[in-house]
Amino acid sequence: MTAVHEEVAAALAAGRPVVALESTIIAHGLPRPDNLRVAAEIEEAVRSEGAVPATIAVVGGRVRVGLGPDELEVIATTFDVDKLSLRDLGPGIASGRPGATTVASTAYIAARAGIRVFATGGLGGVHREAATTFDESADLGGLASTPIVVVCAGVKSILDVGATLERLETLSVPVVGYGSDRLGGFYLADSGHGLPWREDDPEGVAAIQRARDALGLPQALVVSNPLPVDLQMDPALHDRVLAEALAAADAAGITGKDVTPFILGRFHERTAGESLRVNVDLVLRNARLAARIAGALAAG
Numbered sequence: 001m002t003a004v005h006e007e008v009a010a011a012l013a014a015g016r017p018v019v020a021l022e023s024t025i026i027a028h029g030l031p032r033p034d035n036l037r038v039a040a041e042i043e044e045a046v047r048s049e050g051a052v053p054a055t056i057a058v059v060g061g062r063v064r065v066g067l068g069p070d071e072l073e074v075i076a077t078t079f080d081v082d083k084l085s086l087r088d089l090g091p092g093i094a095s096g097r098p099g100a101t102t103v104a105s106t107a108y109i110a111a112r113a114g115i116r117v118f119a120t121g122g123l124g125g126v127h128r129e130a131a132t133t134f135d136e137s138a139d140l141g142g143l144a145s146t147p148i149v150v151v152c153a154g155v156k157s158i159l160d161v162g163a164t165l166e167r168l169e170t171l172s173v174p175v176v177g178y179g180s181d182r183l184g185g186f187y188l189a190d191s192g193h194g195l196p197w198r199e200d201d202p203e204g205v206a207a208i209q210r211a212r213d214a215l216g217l218p219q220a221l222v223v224s225n226p227l228p229v230d231l232q233m234d235p236a237l238h239d240r241v242l243a244e245a246l247a248a249a250d251a252a253g254i255t256g257k258d259v260t261p262f263i264l265g266r267f268h269e270r271t272a273g274e275s276l277r278v279n280v281d282l283v284l285r286n287a288r289l290a291a292r293i294a295g296a297l298a299a300g
């Protein structure tokens with residue numbers, strides 16, 4: 001059922017650092033045709049810091065932990081790749097169709113394979129209209145039940161970030177700011193929310209995860225790696241496009257798992273390449289930091 005790529009298997013067996021990467025960002029979060037090139041760049045960013053990348057997806061009826069170039073291409077270029085969160089994994093595998101894994105399902109598969117660190121872009125969470133739609137990402141439940149370090153640029157700024165932080169607190173998911181006391185704002189440097197814990201080097205994060213492991217705590221450790229201000233999207237552009245995208249999603253009756261890809265797609269259409277540039281910058285930064293944290297964990 002699960003096929004671990006031989007380079008990943010060898011690294012895990014030898015205790016060398018491995019970083020899991022998700023595939024929904026490739027299939028549904030980034031525009032084509034850039035997504036295939038970016039997927040390779042994310043893997044290269046992990047390698048540049050001395051770790052082995054393990055991009056996770058469902059291809060050919062099997063869960064793949066580490067993709068070859070052909071499998072990466074299937075995920076990046078196939079029309080209508082399924083978006084598989086945790087509840088979709090069973091049907092998605094049984095269908096035989098290619099499927100991209102979200103934060104929740106990637107984390108689950110990675111942890112089961114023995115991978116300790118995972119890099120993504122921005123976390124899913126509580127949507128802005130959740131009080132009436134009940135739309136909360138399954139990422140929250142996944143993070144509550146999967147022991148792995150998740151490096152992100154905060155919560156996606158299209159969400160209700162404050163409500164998401166409250167839910168993470170309720171679910172006992174720790175959020176640590178890397179080099180900052182503030183939660184990253186995904187496309188923006190600062191979400192406007194402070195964090196209770198901060199670390200300034202990979203060893204500090206590794207020490208936290210070792211302490212958690214020793215206690216058998218089942219949740220993920222979220223590491224917020226905010227973009228520096230000079231790399232963020234222009235906040236005025238962000239707010240304008242977001243308001244327009246939320247209204248468009250509402251008018252088009254978009255619901256369920258289509259909401260996030262729709263709004264991110266709208267950003268890619270309406271910011272003249274700026275959302276792509278920012279999304280790539282933040283995910284490459286997260287991949288490099290994740291590799292350094294995996295290195296620190298492997299060293300200890």
Ligand code: PSU
Pocket residue numbers: 022024025028029030101102103104120121122123124125136137138139256257258259260264279
């Ligand atoms: N980060 C990005 N782009 C993305 C995602 C994260 O920079 O597309 C994906 C992740 O796979 C995450 C998903 O799990 O968006 C959340 O979708 P939803 O809100 O439907 O749970």
Ligand code: MN
Pocket residue numbers: 135136137138256257259
């Ligand atoms: Mn949702």
